[in-house]
Structures are given as C-alpha cells and as structure tokens.
Amino acid sequence: MLRKKTLWMGLALVVGSIALPLWLLLPHRAAPSSDPWDSVPVKKPGTDHTRLLNGPFTSGSEVTVACLKCHPQAARDIMRTSHWTWESKPFRMANRPEPVTLGKKNAINNFCIGIQSNWPPCTACHAGYGWHDANFDFSNPELVDCLVCHDRSGQYIKGDAGIPEKSVDLLAAARSVGNPTRENCGGCHFRGGGGNAVKHGDLDGSLYYPSEEIDVHMGRHKFVCTDCHQTTAHDIKGRSFCLSQDMAEQIRCTDCHQETLHKDERINKHVNSVGCPTCHIPNVAVKQATKVHWDWSQAGQDLPEDDHDYLKIKGRFVWEKNLVPEYRWYNCLSEHYLLGDKIDPSGVTELNRPRGDIRDPKARIMPFKIHRAKQIYDATYHYLLQPNTVGPEGFWTKFDWDRAARIGSEATGLPYSGNYGFVRTDMYWTLTHMVAKKEKALQCTSCHGDHEKRLDWIQLGYAGDPMTHGSRKLNASN
C-alpha cells in the first residue's frame, strides 16, 4: 500500500497540474502602484505636558528655558533654520560676482517692501523674542520662540518684535504643547503681507477648516501642513519661491503621487511640459480674495478709507477672488532683485522672475499669482528704495516719502539721492496649495482651442496652440 505522504504528494501533483497553468495563463491584476498614503507620516501622539510644567512664566524666554531642560538640542536646531535666521546661506547667483545671502532679513518685495528699519511689526512673525532692531542677538537660544509652533491652547499671540501679547497665559500655552497644527503655521503664513489672504493667494484663513472644494488634501483628506512639510530636526521642508536659491527643500507632488498616474495616456504626455499645479489648481483665493495690485504712489491722501480699496498709509489696492492664475515656464528657480540692483524706471521691474523657458528641459508651465505694484524708487540712482514706514518718523506717521526714504536708506546702507519716484514692479507667487479635487481639474478646453484660452501660447514661446502646432522640441542632448 501507498504511504500517506505519497498520497498527499499525488494529490498535490494533480491539483498543481491545474493550479499552475491557471496561475500562469490567467491575467493578473497589476500590482497596485505605489500608494500615496505611504508617504504621509503617521504622527506619534504628543506627550501631555500639563503635569511637566508648573511655571510661573513671566516671559516667553522663561518658557523656552523650561523647554530646553528636556529638549536641549531644540533651540540649536531651530537657530540653523530660516525660521530663525531669515536669511539663506551664501549662494553663487548667475551674473553676480559675490556670493549672495538672501532672506526676509534683507529682501525687497512689493507689499510692505522690506523689514529694515521696520522691524517690530514685521518680526512679530519671527520665531524668536525681541527682534526690535538690527542689533538682535541671533546667537541666544533663550530667545527662540517654541510656542509659536507648538502652542495648542489657541490663545498664544505674538505682538511687535515677536513678544507675546500681554493677554497670553504663558503657562497654559506651555502646558498645551504638541505637534504643530494648521493654526500654528497659518498664524503667520496665512497672514503674509500684513493680513489674511494678502500675499500668496493659495494660502489664507479658509485653510484652517477647508472644505474639499478649497483644498483636496486638507479638506477631503484632512491633511495638516506638516503632512507635506515634513520636519527633520526642526528643519521644515519646503521652500520660498521668492527667497530660496536652490532646490534642496523642494516638496514635489511626485513625493507621493506617480507622475504618470492618469488613466489617460494623452494627459500623461503632458507632464513633460506642464507642472501638476497647472491643471490641478485651476483657481486660487477660492473663498477669500487676495491682493493682486497695490499702488503705493497714491498713499498719503485723505480719501475715504476701506481695507479692500484704499488706505491712507498704504495706497490703493485691488483684490481678486477665485483668481485665475497666470502661467509661465518655470524650472523651480527664480531670479531675485537685490537691494541696489539697477532698474529701468520706464518699464516693469520683476522682483523674482521665474527662470526657465520653452527651451529649458527642466522647465514646465506652472501657475502663478502675479502681484503688481507701484512702489518707491530712487529717481537719480535708478534702484528701488526701502522706505521706513513704521515708527514715529515713518511714512505711516508723517506721510513724508522723502523722510521715509532717507531713514530706510540709512538702515539698508544704500545711498539715497533725495530724488524719488514710483515704478511698476511685479512679484510672482508660485501656487502649490488649494489643490482642487480631481473632478475639478482643468479640462482640455481650458487651454486648447478658442474656448477659455488660459494659456497664451505665443507668450510662452510656441508658434501656436501645441495641440495643432505640435509640442516643444527639446534638444536630446539637454
């Protein structure tokens, strides 16, 4: 008789003779391509600090000292990041002999123009305490503000020079600490330019509790900022288009999503020339209007005032809701206007023109908010001036441009001729937030054909609509 083992082997042979060909010949469902959720960090629940901190705290720095007892490295970490330094490492830039350091510390924009001599209100958003003037001590770890990012009590508010407002209960704030929430980031980043929704267009207070109509990640999928802006040793990933000079910190859609995930091959063919945001961010300022135009030259007049139209201290504004972006080639780097750069007063000065063009294989068409302004410049030396607006002698008090330019120039060290005028400036803002749900992404007719005409093909360097004229030809050697 056969042994049991042999019988089992026989059974396996028979079943295998059927199962193997079935497995080989039947079509297999493709293994699921990478799951975007794999890249979303799972955050550990924070430690409850209620019993760990007893106070009393009379200043922010005292809280910091308490934090550092258990987290001795934290301040050192922060002090290496741009949240603290407000400037970059020295970089070589094209057409500039000297290495350049650029940051909020010394940059010039076309909103409130610059922080030098205007420190106290600007530095309310500095992750530190007491940046009143040029003499701030950037080497003192006790001046680091831990609470601005970690407070979860909801009542921590920073005032001038980053000092907490008097009303703040520091002990409650310290005991509440945890992972940064949308409120922590949004407190500064949604309010860039001096108020909610002013600067970015794709970042505003509607993102505190967004619906999926505003942002698919934060609305439909309940993301918080740090799900994408992931952090290593307090260095938060992400880069400022206006200030960054390298790609090191770039966050990309493709960190989580496959580039060619569209089921439609025709759409996948677009990714060589079109960045994801172009189609997936059809509009920004979805719920709250953003500032698109600021005319400083009309400031100082006694006209009827309205936050969204005219203010004596700031001039005339235009705001736009549901802003349709403008589109440019962009290789993820940009030019930067630096203080002292010569301008052509008859033309438009672009403060941070995106680099790349149709011949640049790294460049893709990307959406931008362009903020157009008229701001003060030196009519003799032909460069932009950084006026002093804040303080007893500043423009916002005296409404005297000459005096404001003089004080500002003393701070920047840039000579002022005494002769000023106003010049057109453009500032570009990359749009990467307020990603629409896929159902609302742009359609073919948004850019192609005679319907919506979002893209100006001639301006982008095409002979005409690439649908009929053909896509760009890139030199293979590039």
Add this chain to the structure above:
Amino acid sequence: MRLESFLRMAALALALLLPAVVSGQAMHPVFSLLDEQGGNVLVTARAVSAAKTCGQCHDSDYIAAHATTGHADQMNLATHGIERLERAGRMNQGGAPSSAAAMNCFLCHLASPNNEARLAALAGGQAEWSTTATLEGSGMVLRVSDRWHYQRSAFSPQGTLLPHHAQMRDPENHHCGFCHGHVHTRHDEPVLIAAGDIGPWSTFTTGQVIAPQKISESGLNLAGKERLVRAWDVHAERLLDCVSCHFSVNNPAHQQADPARQPGHLAYSPRRLDIRQYLHQPSHILAGSATLPAGSALSVQTPMRRCEGCHDFDKAHPWLPFKARHRSSLTCETCHIPQLYAPAAATIDLAGTGTHIVYRGGTPSGDVIHELVSGYRPLILPRRETDGSLRLAPYNLITTWTHGSTETGKARPVSAEVQPWAIHHNVTHGAFVVRDCQTCHDRHSMLSATFFLSTPRSGGTIELWPESAGVLPAGELVHQAEGFYFTAKPGTAGFYILGHSSVPWVQWLGGVLLLLVLAGIALHAFLRIRAHRHAEADGEETRLLYLYEPYERYWHWLQALLIIGLILTGLTIHAPGRFAWMSFAAAVRVHNVLAALLLFNAFLSLFYHFASGKIKTYLPEPEGFFNQMFAQAGYYLSGIFKGEAHPFEKSQHKKLNPLQKITYLVILNILLPLQIITGLLIAGAQEWPAISRQLGGLGFLVPFHSLLAWLFAAFLILHIYLTTTGHTPLSSIKAMITGWEKVPVHPEEK
C-alpha cells in the same frame, strides 16, 4: 482725393494688420455683396444672393450640385415647432421632406450669423431676404421694421465689405448646432436644456449634446449629477469639431480614397485637389450621415472617418477578451454611449388635441419639474452595415401617433409608427463606459432591454419600422397596462450571447436526463441496500490486486477535476446570474484554461496508452462481447441484489468490464472529441469566424456544447455511483487512489 487715398491706405493697413489680429483665420479677401442680378446691393438695395456673391470666386453651381441634399432641405425650411414635428411624423412614415430655397453660405461660414432673423424672414414670407437677414446684427445689415438696410460703415468706398466683415471661416460646432443639436462651447455657463425645444434636432430625437463641459457642471437636474464627472461628449472635450469627422469629401486635408478603387499595394494616395482647386469647387457633401432613417432623403453614404479611422481597437482594449468577436458584433457606440442625459423624445402625439410629447429620462412633459431626471440607456438594435454584416448599435425609438388616411365625415383611426434614431455622439471613455461583461452576458442583458414606447391609447395600432431601414426590428412589441413597450431580442437576428441566450429544450432535455439517472441510481441503491440487509455477505476472503499504475491514476484524477471544473465554470458561463460563484469574465478564462488542460491531458494519456499497450484494456473483445455485456447488465439489474459475484473478474489486464468498455469508448471517442471540437469552435468564433459560422454558428454550437455537458454530468454521476459496486462501496475508489483494489478471492484460488 487726399481723403480717399488716406482711406485706401487705412483700408490697406487694416487688411495687412487684421490677419495678425484675428488670429490665423483672417485670410478671406474682401468682396461685394451682390443681388440676384449680380448688381452691388449698395446700389440696387435689393436682397443679397449668396450664390451670386460667393459665386464671384467660388463655383456656386458646383456647390449647389454637390451638397448633402438634406442640408438644402433642412436648413431652408422655415419650420419651427409643430411644423417640424409634423415633418418628423412624415419622415417616420417614409415621406421625404419637401425641398425649399437654395442654401445660404453665410449661415455656416460667417462667425456669428443671425439664424433667428433668417428663420423669421422665411416664416414672414420674405424668403428672398433670408440671406440678407442672416447678416443682421453683424454691422453690415440693419433691419428697420420690415426692410433691411445695408450699413455703409461696413463697406469700403469701392463698395466691398471691409476686411473684418469679409472674414469667412470653416463651420464650427455652433453653426452645425443651429439645426443639428444642442451645442455648448462656453466654459463659464452651465449647459441648460429646455425640454420641448425641438430646434436642436439631434438633442430632441436622441438626447445628444455636443459640449466639452462635464455633465456634473451642467445646469440639468440630473440624479447623481456630482458623480457624472465626464464630458457630455469626449470628442468635443478633446476639441474635435463636427467637421473633423463630417468633413467636405473633397477637402484635400481630409479626403479619403475609396479603398475599393485603390490598387492594393497603396496605403495612401497623395493625388488630391490642391488648395486653389478646392477653394474654387469645395464639395458641400459632408462625410457621414449614413445611418439616418432610410426613406428620408438623408441616407447618403459618404466616406466618413469612423471610430476605427482614428482609434486602434486592439490597443485601446488590452483588457478585453475575444476582441475580434466583440468588434464584429458591436459598434463602438454600444459600449461607449451607455447613457444619454438630455431629454429625448419618446412619444410624439399628433393625433390628439394639440401636440403632446413624452420625454425619456423622467422629464415630465409639463412645465413643473417634480423630480430629478435620469437620462436613458439607449436601446441596442442590430444594424446592417455597409459590408453586409450585422452589428449591434444604440438607438432611441420615437413613436409618433397620427391620424391615418382621412376619410371625410368619418372618425379617423389612430395609428403610430415607431422609428429608430441612431446615436453616434456623446461618446465617453474610462470608468463611464460599459466594461462589466455581465451588462450583456447575463439573463438581464442590456441587449434585451424593454424600452418604453408610448402610454396606452385605446383603439390605436402601433407599427414597427420596416426591416429595409437597415436597422432590424429584432424584438417584439409588448402591450402592457402602462403602455406600449419594445423588448429587444437580438437572438431573432442571429446573435447568440453567452450567458444571456439559451435554448430551453436543450436545458430541459439535459435536466430530465440527469433526473432520470438520479432516480435510477436512487432506486438501484435502495434495492441494493435492502438486498444487502437480507443477505449479509460475511467474512468473505479478499486479496489485494494492483490495478492502476501511478500515471493512470494521475491522468484519471486530473481528468476528473478538470471535467468537474469545466462543468462548474460552464454553468456560470451559461447563467452567470444564477451560478455567481465567480464572475462571467473569470469563468470564461478559467473554462478556457481548463479546456486546454483537458485536451493536453487527453493527448498525453492517449500516447501513454498506446505506448504501453494498455489501450487494449479499452478495446472490447469482439468474440462474445454482446453476451458479456448482457451478462454484466444482468448482474447490475439482478445479480447484484442477490449477492452474486461479479461476472467478470478484475485483473491487471482486464480492469474494465464490457459495459465500461463500451461506455468509455463512447465517451472518449465520441463525447469528448465532440465536446472539444464544439468548444474549440465556440472559442474559434474569435479567430476563425467563418469556420464557426459554417458549422452552425454560436446559435447551434453553444446549445450543442451544453447538451453534451449535460451528458457528461449524467455520466459523471452514474460513474461515481457504479464505483460503489465493488467489493465494498469504497474499494474501487480506493483502488483509483492507491492502485490496489481489494477483490474477493475466488473459491478455486483457495
């Protein structure tokens, strides 16, 4: 003089500048508007003649002679509303619409022609002014009460139109949309469709809408609209124009040589009109329009670029099994236009007081919308293609009630004609198309849908369209209390759809056969058990006999499992809804693999049996075979109950009794090969459709295959039962597992 030369300079500058301003389209030279006598209308103040005006450069006679006939008819009838419906009624009854005035070039070639003014002029009995009225509102023509005046500001001092007024262009979708259907190109306005607007004809007859907009963005009160994130029409979404497919047939950019008149070795013929010749004599016969109702003047067949002209079927459907079979049986539209969403007419009642129209998709006929509309799924009907083959294609059916022939003084009988309207537009792709096999391959198949025709009408007779229309009325009229319906029956047109079609008598016969076998077994088993109880065969001596080599056992069990698997998957293929342990698609695939294995296994064993000489065990010994068979049968029918010994002793060389031999001969030499051949031919309808068709087609092969499957199932059961007739009920099965069978020791062996 100076002023004039300045004006001339300015005009020249404008002419040079405008091409840059008005994109690439502004190439048309300036021209004068001429009247019927060829006089400049600025001088004569008479109506514009398009033929004379455009005939200055283009060959008007050629164009008039080479125009899609229906175009002239349709576009120039001052028909609106009821008139048009009545015409639809006439068209339904096969009458050709009457022809009217000549075509009007401006209606299709001016950027913004005024169609409403044109129709008003026609309706107001001022047909000769209809061309002039088309120019109203463009800055060239002004209407003051009943008269049209030419606006001098639009003309040069020489009497020609200023360049920006003279810009003629290819027809765009909105031009075609004046008559053909609802066209919507604006991105910032939702699509809105008023039920009852019969102006956009294709939208009224079928619900087709030409718009790139996503349906979810439209203004229609559609149920589940937020999920309809598909464009109304994928081709409009992908920026194709009507003329991309319905091009002028001698347009050198599109012209397609008739393959039947081409030498076989040529893939492309570069001989065609040059652009100058084409602009002189552009044919206004537009490609397409082959499937409009026959009998109407519109059924012109022209070489349109069809789906296959642009799309590669095989590359577009990598997932689809039996591609060729699907391709030859279905039009692309059948799966790619699964649903129409705009209100389409179902019933036009011209026989009552006033006109009453019932729409599909839940759109109420009244003014008040009470509920969400749903659109409708087209009816799938067999269509005779130009090559003579039949393919299933989507249609809407419109039932038109009219009074029959009029006899004065008598009540006129009410009758209805049902007319099919083909659906070619509103194609979609991706997740919105029919992809689930069981949409068709199931008892409740999309292909045999019951389609609403009309609410009941007492005494009314209803008639289907004639077969000559090219669309076969494959189905039957159903009268129900709620109204008239049409149930499609593709089987009557020769379509056999696996999983859906069935030949009832085959299943009845097979079922009865199986039941008889089961009943016989039950009776036999009962008698055996009773006999066994009476005569305990006790303590009989046994010995072990080695009967089956390992390969024989392997072959047997493999075959057994394969046949069981084939029967189980076959059941699912036959009735996927009832035997739903796997999907239809999976069942087909598994069935095919198992069948291939069965074939392979059969060949291997045949080789083994020949090579080892064991084939002899299957061959009946001619001498006394029948007697032996009867002896064996007698044993099963009586001896077994009496505890008699088996009439034939098993041995290594005589494993099979005579009955087994004859059964296996039949099964292995007739049943199995037939089953394999019919199976191959069914699968072969894909690769060698001609052979399958010659041997009866699926309509014969599939029922035959399933009849054989019933026989196999019956044999299987009988076979398993008879294995229990050995020394003990399980000894034969054990033998097939271990190779050794326990057999009683005969007295002489002791």
